[in-house]
Amino acid sequence: KFASVESAPPIEVFALNKAYVEDTFPQKVNLGVGAYRTDEGKPWVLPVVRHMEQKLAADETLNKEYLPVLGYEPLASAATRMLLGSDSASLKEGRATGIQCLSGTGALRVGAEFLAHIGKHSIVYSSNPTWGNHSLVFLNAGFTSYRSYRYWDAAKKALDFDGLMEDLRNAPENSVIILHACAHNPTGVDPTQDQWRQIADLIEERQLFPFFDSAYQGFASGDLDRDAWAVRYFDSRGFEMVCAQSFAKNFGLYNERVGNLTFVAKDRSVIEPVRSQITLLVRANYSNPPNHGARIVGTVLNDPVLTEQWKSHIKTMADRIISMRLGLRERLEKLETPGTWNHITDQIGMFSFTGLGPLAVDKLIADHHIYLLKGGRINMCGLNTGNIDYVAKCIHEVVTTTQE
């Protein structure tokens, strides 16, 4: 019956990871998949998470019953509060609400389905480049047109702000605009505060709808409030908006799929109808979200002591990444590798858009067993004190011997 089903093209980041795993070269380096690694190159289960799991396991009052359709309320409300800040007017006025979702992707999908089916939006914009899955999420959710706004200036290795503004200015009314809240994936380049103000002005003027993707709050700068500045700014301007939040990176809970969809309205009276419509969408998709990760995050965020512990873990991760950025830039500048390398420390978060072209990338993989995405994106977490010299040396080697 399904003889005609063709094999789909492999998804790049997973194919890359597979190739890395199968490589037997002892000095291989994985700068592909976006997960944190310690300086020993190992995954890190946060101590506060381990502590919570032990606590949950010992708690005889807990069971495995279904969560409500919209999720574990202590998690959802704490996550929304963490995003908007306890000073948020929309929060205080009951105009903001949270819905537990299946990590960031799940929150994007639920938000996108709501905006398409109920909000009747049909056009969505994301940055060029953007996270590889954005387009499919929105198109599968019911959007009919996926478009890009300029973002990365390859020549300057910086934000193409004029291009961005021009493209948003030309976006039709009601278009949904995906904005990376911080630590833009894949470039690591974020707008400045002044640029955010201008973006907000334009979105307001052109009657566009802001959809924030916040996958790195706390993980980018080490400071939860700092990383939420853009979202909070839009909130203070009175925008209606949604924000998909992920706890995959900042809690290291990648495979537990913990996320939240924050919804900010102009009027509190729309909150209940919106929640009831989202309930129908969730029910038709997966009924209710998973329990385990929600209890971990929900408990920590509602406990001041555990929250402080968690914040110190985030700072550890962010600081290590920042030190790797410094280290890589220093080495490349010391080697006098052609080109400028300040973008490595100007950029923020897990990823860096190195500016390396496809030929250089191919060489890094084939000749040096250093795995990165075709577009030149590297995961800073893949660097550590043990391999940073090797990586710098190889980047120098391919840049000096490759004509793109």
Add this chain to the structure above:
Amino acid sequence: MSLISSLKIFSPSSLNTTQNALSVVSSRANSWWSHVEMGPPDPILGVTEAFKRDTNPKKMNLGVGAYRDDSGKPFILPAVKMAEAEIAKKNMDKEYSPISGSPEFCKATINLALGEDNEWTKNGLNATVQGISGTGSLRIGTAFLSAFFPGGKDLYMPTPTWGNHVPLAKHAGLGVKQYRYYDPKTCGFDFHGALQDIAKIPERSMILLHACAHNPTGVDPKPEQWAEMSKVIKEKKLFPFFDMAYQGFASGDIDKDAAPVRMFLKDGHQIALSQSYAKNMGLYGERAGAFSLICSSKEEAAATMSQLKIIIRPMYSNPPVTGARIATEILTNPSLRSQWLKDVKGMADRIISMRQLLRSNLAKEGSSRDWAHITDQIGMFCFTGMTPPQVEKLTKDFSVYLTKDGRISVAGITSKNVEYLAHAIHQVTK
């Protein structure tokens, strides 16, 4: 209308209040969502809410479909507790699962359905992916069929069927049609009606089948009836999509409960299959399940897998691990597996004995009605045959809560309240 209700705060004497009211009006006018209507209330949730408000100490909640022990409490399976302890010892990481879930989980799950030594997984003919419990697995399956099924895009469902089947299938882009199933006259299976309707389904359509413990009726075809259905479905070139949410939980025997699925495969059908661990492992909130397609070749299975991943990634990227790890640990660890088989038989046996007690107590009450269907039916639910007015009376006079269609969750019955329930049912039906 909500604009008016939001003006309740308006008081003409205060300018400040006027400004507030005006800003409320204008904020609704400027809102993207002032047109959003309240969705219909969830009927089952409504039952639970009403139950919670009731102060009658004898109240019973026979609405929600989750297992309860003989004290009316949620039950964490001993095998699950043991599995969790084993998993904790392993200090596993939190790295992303593959999009399709762990291969170990998928293999253990399809082998549970088809038998440990089945020829289909041995020959690599299955494309199996982890799904968000049963619902999520159905959602993946319907999305795949909507995109790739080469025949008609209507999914034929039994009447009645699980309430969520219809919106889920429609949401995936499929049409929904019905075939007769439940006979309200007998509270049993309308075998001839089903066969007649199935024979009328256009060739190359899809048909949804509840593998065991039909939800909501508890009415299952007998093995010889399944054989007939298999024959007709094959003759009509229909594609069977099995929803198996209760393997082991229905009869207490995992092989017996999966028999229809295995029969169809032996009869040469290619099938789709959705599985859930919510009930049979009590893993409700951990969302562990799987969707499988049994293909005609390894290459077909591989191509299908790649397309299933393309469907999953834009939904939620990759599945939650905790429930899947527990299921895997249980199924692959021999002592845990045999513990689990005891646990699931224990649950099934308790439900079967509650059915027997309810029926015998109704007889003791002096009921002259035929209540054989209570013990003929199987699984979590029982379609009592009570009418909506009778259901209303049962709730109002006796604080017994159930859905309007007369469906009761047998899991909500205990040895301590079964007599009360029989008494109440007799009072409203005599």
